[in-house]
Amino acid sequence: MAYDFDRFLRYDELTAWLRDLVAAHPDLLALESYGTSHEGRDLWLVTATDTSTGSHDTKPAHWVDASIHAIELSGTVAACHLLQHLVEGHASGEAAVVEALRTRTFYVVPRVNPDGAEWVLADRPRHRRSSTRAWPWADAHEFPGAHVEDVDGDGRILQMRIPDPDGAWRPHPDDERLLVPVPLDAPADDAPRYRLLTESRVVDHDGFTVPTPRPPEGLDLNRNFPAGWATKVTGSGDHPLSEPEIHALVRAIAARPNVCGYNAFHTSGGVLLRPSSTTADAELPPDDVWAYTELGRRGTELTGYPVHSVYEDFTWDRSDTMSGAADDWAYEHLGVFGWTTELWDVIAAATDHRSPTKIWYLGPTDDDALAVLRWCDEHAPEGHVDWYPFDHPDLGPVELGGWADVGVWVNPPADRLKAEVAPHAAFAVAHALASPCLAVRRARAVALGGRSWRVELGVANTGWLPTEVSARARKADMVRPLLAEATGDGVTVIGGPARQTLGQLDGRAALRFTGGHDGTPDRALVTWLVEADPGTEVHLAAWHPRAGRAEATVVLEA
Template sequence: MKTTFQYDHYYAYQELTEALKTLVSRHSDILTMESLCKSEKDRDVWAMTLTNRQTGDPLAKPAFYIDANTHAGEVTGSMAALHTLDVLCTNYGEDEALTKLVDTMTFYVIPRISVDGSEVYLTTPYDLRSADRPYLTPVQQPGLVPEDMDQDGVIRMMRIKDKHGAWKICQHNPTLMEKRKPDDREGEFYTVVSEGMVQGEVKGEIQPAPVLWGLDFNRNYPFGWFHESRQAGAGAYPLSNPENKAVVDFVLAHHNIGAVATHHTSGGVILYPPGTRPEKSADPDDMRRLREIAAMATEEMGYPAINIFDHFMTDQENYSSGAFDDWCFQDQGIPAYTLELWNLLERAGCKIDWDRRDAKSEAECLDTLTKVLAWCAENAPDSFEAWTPYQHPQLGLVEIGGLNLKFTEENCPNAFLLQEVEKTTKFCLRYARSLPQLAIDKAEVKWLGEDLAEVTVTVGNEGYLPTYLSQEAKLLKTAKPVKVSLQGQIQSFIAGQAILEIGDLEGYSGANANYRSCEVKTGEHAPLTRTVRWLIQAQKGAEVTITAFQPKAGRAMLKLVL
């Protein structure tokens, strides 16, 4: 895929901002840039709007929304969001299919929500969930705090000899640690913790310190929000984080958004809502559509698609919620997918069973570790450090070693970044094409008298999704009807009004098309088109404009000379 930028490393804030500004300067006719809000560290959360304004107002076209880096460390997502923008801009005017997308649709892209947290993640050894601001306590509490003790730029594992330790060196592979068996009494044993320093007095057993930067932006959205006592990182109240509030305000202000992709890592899985209740509790047609769109993600990305609640949640009583995808679908009725990009385990040849909820056996865990280390040794050799003695200023002689998990497990190594972002863009472009799209299929004028005319118009939906997007939207009463207007040099309306509401239009996903054993068939279904008629007084040669409009399905216009 032709692009302006190279996707061979991860962009920190300044480089990402410069890349966005470069695209705007080169493609100012189709791309604009705005700041949603300022972070605590005075960084802008950028929002990009991509469409051909010569073909219509951005708000008057069906819109596809992408965001990324809700979580600070999931930087593959921001590169994928940038890549999609890059492909659309760079190929505009050269690739017919991509040009048509930009001409007929609007793309909204927020490449990085957690701008402060991601900067810490990319420019320091530290890892964090969302933002580098204290949460729950103003200062770090006692315990072991992760720190890059050996100054190699990575916080790895640290093992300490301890006769009470739960770990021992694996007898089959000394690189690995394995748990002690119930009868293990003789030999050397270890406590294994994060590389780091103990905050406070060192006494007794080493315990991890409570996380200082514990905010989780994807627990702060207003649907299904729970208090911190139930859900770690939830924030003081829904949308208490300015970044979360800015995202919600943006979506609500752009009523044409009809499809959402929110980029995360990792796991290599496509998640679709609902995430707070079983799939069987949702409308069957909604779920069918979500599965059919997700099947395109599997085709392009190679990742399975699963329902969040039924297959992704390991605890269906104390499930995680307050997430963006659930707010989109269960509060606004907008189809939304969380794309969990990159899967180290799959690359290493490990089998992943999303329906298996019981813990893996120790043998399975060791097999996974063995395969992961072998893959990293071949494909990302700089990511691994063998156990190396280190004289710790508090703990004495320890050993430090292990993987750089930030760029092996949580994100792909640089060499694999282009592959990951390209397949994400391929799916997103196909997903965008599923949006509803109004069209005026037919218009006729029949003169019934010298100044009396009958105007007949058929309006259709050319998209896969219905104009109402989902039955969920109907239940929430967020779905709006299609309106058709007739305006211009008209003396009076004898029958019909200037603006008529014609209800909903199904997309071709609602055509009740089914395979049978020896044939295919289209059954009875709700209308994909509707015909309206006006009886008007006007002069021959008068000019009129027919307009069909619906917020999610855009605007179609036709000018007629009577």
């Protein structure tokens, strides 16, 4: 199936595209289902590595997933583009991609939440942030008030304005199509005022009030992870991992202990967000804050997106933080550096500056909203719709129009999708190549006389990160140590065990703190005394749950 990353794929199209891509590259890609969604759809996982240099589980890995939130459809485009980037880069000999697939593995989940995406992409869309499961009321009861829906059946969810002398919105003085907040000193003029809602049905309307209850499908799958899970967090679910999509995702990652890095593709904001969501940087291990800064610097160079701590920069009320998110779980429970990429910033596209970090709470400024409107006029006319009258079944005469959020504020217009997501493939490759990675640097046997030999194996961590990945993982003893073993037909190991524990190895990052007096914290040398006949082959192997497996064979020769 042809796909140029210029539209959003329905589930069946996505499945067909993945199957076609994997079938065309069986030496690099494999497709499997790691579980099923609430509505019974397979949850797809693509494994990408050069199988000629080892199976996926013998190499350090980078995990990417996307579109945990239903309307954040660009994430799936970015994940699919990463897969295409890997296979095309390998075919063309792009050095970084070839090396990454030779020495690392990528695990890519293009759509964590297929059910919600199907609702959003339906011919008559239903606006879903996350899961489609009815919660917290299992009978999906709709409480009185506005429930977001494509009321007029035109395939769009727009805004709905109602004339109201007490309304909080008025036309922008420079463009009456745009509604902006009435200022605090509410001018006494003749400008009309409106009450503003997302296009909705209104259940049990009393003729005067319009509540905005949480919809019957009130879950937020990105609050269902075990990291700091709490009932006070909106949409967190019945308990950690209560939702099949998140239970399956966590089990899939935990079953792959070679995962060394994590990235979730979301929208929007045009930023690279990092943990913690609940803790100040001053309370995190300083080595990890430094490592996040260095990784983020590379991410900014490649994508143009700035880096922000969720707690430090994006939290409105630090006494009431949002926990239960995937990147926090990856860092807190696995000790790997997790990221949330918020794709697309329409304000940055329309102006010379980026969205403020508190835009999720305050919305855009009047000037920024006007700039986006004028940008839409030129680049995405479908992004803002002129107001038109509609006889609402519950409210009577209203006007529909305004922002078509999904295709301009939340996701880029179709003709900008590919350019927006493309740089993030390079960051995924760079992050993967920073992971710890074992390599054999010495393998030899020294004759001691008769049938006795000293066999040596020297291994090195050739990656930037240490074998544990983070200081948090080291301090909490989250990662099992490096092991080495000597085996062979007719080989007897004497004077010690055949399998030895070698601890953990630093990566290149640690050498920044040695003042140029490095030593060899990234290396380990293990020796065995063996008895065997001359000409015998001794197989040497070293392996680490995160840094992969490295092997060598020596022939016993006098």
